[in-house]
Amino acid sequence: MLKKLRNKFIWITMCIVTALLVTIFTLQYQMTVMNLDQRADGFLRALSNSAEKPSAIFEEQDVGLPYILIQVSPRGEILASGVTSYNLNDKEFVYDLIRQVFSYGDQWGELEDLNLRFYRNTSKTGECVAMVDVSSHSNTLENLFYTSLGIGLACLAGFFVISILLARWAVKPVEKAWQAQKQFISDASHELKTPLTVIMSNAELLQEPLNEEERTRYAQNVQVMATRMRGLTQGMLELARVDNGQVQKSFTTLDLSRLVSDAVLPFEPTFFERDMVLESQVTENISVTGNETYLRQVVEILLENALKYSEPGMVLVKLERYGRNQCVLSVANPGAPIPKEEYSQIFERFYREDKARTGSEGFGLGLAIAKSTVEEHKGKIWVQSNEYGNCFFVLLPIN
Numbered sequence: 001m002l003k004k005l006r007n008k009f010i011w012i013t014m015c016i017v018t019a020l021l022v023t024i025f026t027l028q029y030q031m032t033v034m035n036l037d038q039r040a041d042g043f044l045r046a047l048s049n050s051a052e053k054p055s056a057i058f059e060e061q062d063v064g065l066p067y068i069l070i071q072v073s074p075r076g077e078i079l080a081s082g083v084t085s086y087n088l089n090d091k092e093f094v095y096d097l098i099r100q101v102f103s104y105g106d107q108w109g110e111l112e113d114l115n116l117r118f119y120r121n122t123s124k125t126g127e128c129v130a131m132v133d134v135s136s137h138s139n140t141l142e143n144l145f146y147t148s149l150g151i152g153l154a155c156l157a158g159f160f161v162i163s164i165l166l167a168r169w170a171v172k173p174v175e176k177a178w179q180a181q182k183q184f185i186s187d188a189s190h191e192l193k194t195p196l197t198v199i200m201s202n203a204e205l206l207q208e209p210l211n212e213e214e215r216t217r218y219a220q221n222v223q224v225m226a227t228r229m230r231g232l233t234q235g236m237l238e239l240a241r242v243d244n245g246q247v248q249k250s251f252t253t254l255d256l257s258r259l260v261s262d263a264v265l266p267f268e269p270t271f272f273e274r275d276m277v278l279e280s281q282v283t284e285n286i287s288v289t290g291n292e293t294y295l296r297q298v299v300e301i302l303l304e305n306a307l308k309y310s311e312p313g314m315v316l317v318k319l320e321r322y323g324r325n326q327c328v329l330s331v332a333n334p335g336a337p338i339p340k341e342e343y344s345q346i347f348e349r350f351y352r353e354d355k356a357r358t359g360s361e362g363f364g365l366g367l368a369i370a371k372s373t374v375e376e377h378k379g380k381i382w383v384q385s386n387e388y389g390n391c392f393f394v395l396l397p398i399n
Contacts, residue, residue, distance in 0.1 A: 001178075002171055002174065002175050002178060005171055005174065006167040006168065006171050007167075009163070009166070009167040009170060009171065010160070010163045010164060010167050013159070013163040013166065013167070014156070014159065014160060014163060017155070017156065017159045017163075018156065021152045021155055021156070022152075025148040025151075025152060028144075028148065029141070029144060029145065029148065032140070032141065032144055033141065036134075036137045036140065036141075037117075040065065040132050040134060040137070041108070041117075041119065043065065043067070043132060044117065044118070044119035044130045044131075044132060045119060045130075047067060047069060047119075047130040047132075048069075048119050048121040048128050048129075048130040049121070065132040065133055065134070065136065066082070066083055066084040066085060066132065066133035067082045067083060067084065067130065067131060067132045067133070068080065068081075068082035068084050068086065068088065068097070068116070068129075068130075068131040068132075068133075069081050069082050069128070069130055069131075070094060070098060070128070070129040070130075070131070071126060071127070071128050071129075072098065072126050072127040072128075072129070073126040074126050078091075078094060078095070078098065080094045082131075084133060085133075086114075097111075097116075097129075097131070098129065101118050101120055101129050102120075106120075107119065107120050108120075110134070111131075115133055115134050115135040115138065116131045116132070116133060116134070117131065117132050117134045118130065118131045119131075192229060192232065194225075195225035195226070195228050195229050196225075196229075198221055198222075198225045199221075199222050199225045199226060202218040202219075202221045202222045202225075203222060205218050206218050206219065206222075232365075235365035235369065236365070238297070238365075238369050239365065239368065239369055239372065242294075242369065242372040242373055242376060250291050251289050251290055251291055252289070252290075252291075252292070253287055253288075253289055253399060254287065254288060254289075254290060254292050254295070255285075255286075255287050256286045256287060256288045256295065256319065256327065256329075256396070256398075257282050257283060257284050257285060257286045257287075257319060259292060259295060259296055259299070260280070260282050260317065260319045260329065261280065261282050262296075263296050263300055263303070264278065264280045264299070264303070264317050267300075267303045267307070270307060271307065274307070274310075274312075276307075276310055276312055276314070276315055277313070277314040277315070278303075278314075278315050278317070279314055279315070279316050279317070280316075280317040280318070281316070281317070281318045281319070281320075282317075282319045283320045283321060283327075286319060286321065286327050286398055287398060287399045288327070288377070288396050288397065288398050288399060289377075289397075289399060290377045290396075291373075291377075294373045294376075294377075295373070295377070297369070297370075297373065298370045298373050298374060298394060299317075299329070299331075301366040301367065301369060301370045302329075302370065302392050302394075303315075303317070303331065304366065305331075305366060305367065305392070306331055306333035306392075309333070309335050309336070309390070310333040310334060310335050310389075311334045311335045311336075311389075312334075313333075313334035313389075314334070315331065315332065315333040315334075316330075316331075316332045316333075317329075317330070317331050318330045318332075321398070322395065325397055326395055326397055326398060327395075327396055327398050328393055328394065328395055328396075329393070329394040329396070330391055330392065330393050330394075331391065331392045332389060332390070332391035332392075333389050333390060333391075334388060334389040335389050335390060337385035337386060337387065337389065338383060338385045338390050339385075340385075343382070343383055346367055346383065347367050347368060347370075347371040347381065348368060370394075374394055374396070377396055377397075378396075378397055379394060379396040379397065380394075380395045381393065381394050381395075
C-alpha cells in the first residue's frame with residue numbers, strides 16, 4: 001500500500017510539473033512567434049511606406065532580414081530592389097513573385113515555398129510589395145524548440161529525482177503511523193485474545209452445576225475481562241471523537257482550578273493504598289475556555305500514568321499561572337526516568353513503551369488521547385525527566 005502511495009505521489013507530481021513546463025514553453029514559443037512576426041510586419045510596413053529610401057529604413061529598423069521591394073506602376077512597369085540572395089534581375093522570377101502575391105487577394109501573407117513574408121500596399125502611384133525573408137525565423141523557432149525540449153527533459157529528470165525524495169519524505173509519517181497501527185492491532189489482538197478466552201471459559205463453566213462460591217468467582221472473572229475489553233474500545237472511541245473535532249463543539253468557560261481539585265480528590269485513597277502521597281498545589285481562579293469532560297480526562301490520564309509508573313514517594317500536582325495569558329498544569333512523580341528519545345514517542349497513539357516500563361493494563365492510548373485533547377484546546381503537552389523522576393506539563397491559554 002505504501003509503495004502504491006509513493007508511486008501515486010510521484011505520478012501526480014510529474015504530471016503537474018510536466019503540465020507546467022509544457023504550458024511555460026508553449027507560451028514562450030508563441031510569444032517568440034508573435035514577437036518575430038510583429039518585428040517583420042513592422043519592417044514591411046515601414047519599407048512599403050518609404051520605398052524611396054529602403055536602406056535607410058532597414059538601418060533604422062535594425063531587423064537584419066533580407067528584403068525585397070517591388071514597385072508596380074499603373075502602366076505595369078515593375079521595379080525590383082532589395083538586399084536578398086534571390087536574383088532580382090531575373091524578370092521571370094520577379095513576375096512570378098507578383099503573380100503569387102496578387103493571387104492571395106490579402107494585404108498580408110506568406111509565400112511558404114520561398115520563406116517570404118509580404119505586405120501589399122496599394123496607392124495612386126501603383127502597387128508596392130514589400131517582402132522579407134523569414135528563413136531565419138524558422139531557424140530561430142527550431143532552435144528554440146529543441147532548446148526548450150532539452151531544458152524540459154533535464155527539468156523533468158531533476159524533478160523526478162526530487163519527487164522520489166519528496167515522496168519518501170511525505171509518506172514517512174504515513175508509514176510510521178501505519179507501522180504503529182499494525183503494532184497496535186497486533187497488541188490489541190493479543191490483549192483481546194486472553195480476555196475472550198477467559199470469558200468463554202468462565203461462561204461455559206457457569207453453565208455447569210456449581211456452588212455459590214464458584215459461581216461468584218467465575219462471574220467476577222467474566223466481569224474483570226469484560227471491563228478490560230471495554231477499556232480498549234473506549235480509548236479508541238475517545239481518539240475518534242477528538243479526531244472528528246467533537247471536543248471544540250462543546251467549549252464553554254470553566255473554572256480549571258476547581259476542575260483540577262475535583263479530579264485529584266478521588267485519587268488520594270488509591271495513591272495511599274500504594275504507599276504514595278498525592279499532594280496538590282492549585283492556584284485559585286484560573287479559568288479557561290474548553291470542554292470540562294475532556295480536560296478532566298487529561299488530568300485523570302496523567303494521574304493514572306503517575307499511579308502506574310511511580311515509585312513510593314510523593315506525587316505533586318500543580319496548577320499555576322504562566323505569564324499573562326497562560327497556565328501550566330504539572331504532574332511530577334518519582335520513578336525511573338523516561339529516556340529522552342521517548343519524549344515525543346510516548347505521546348503517539350498506539351505507542352507501547354518499553355516492556356520493563358509497561359503495565360499489563362495499558363494499551364498505549366492514554367497519553368495519545370491527552371495530547372490530542374490538549375492540542376484541540378490550543379495547548380501543548382510535554383514531559384521532562386531527571387534522576388528524581390518524571391514530570392508531565394500541560395500548557396493552556398487562559399481567559
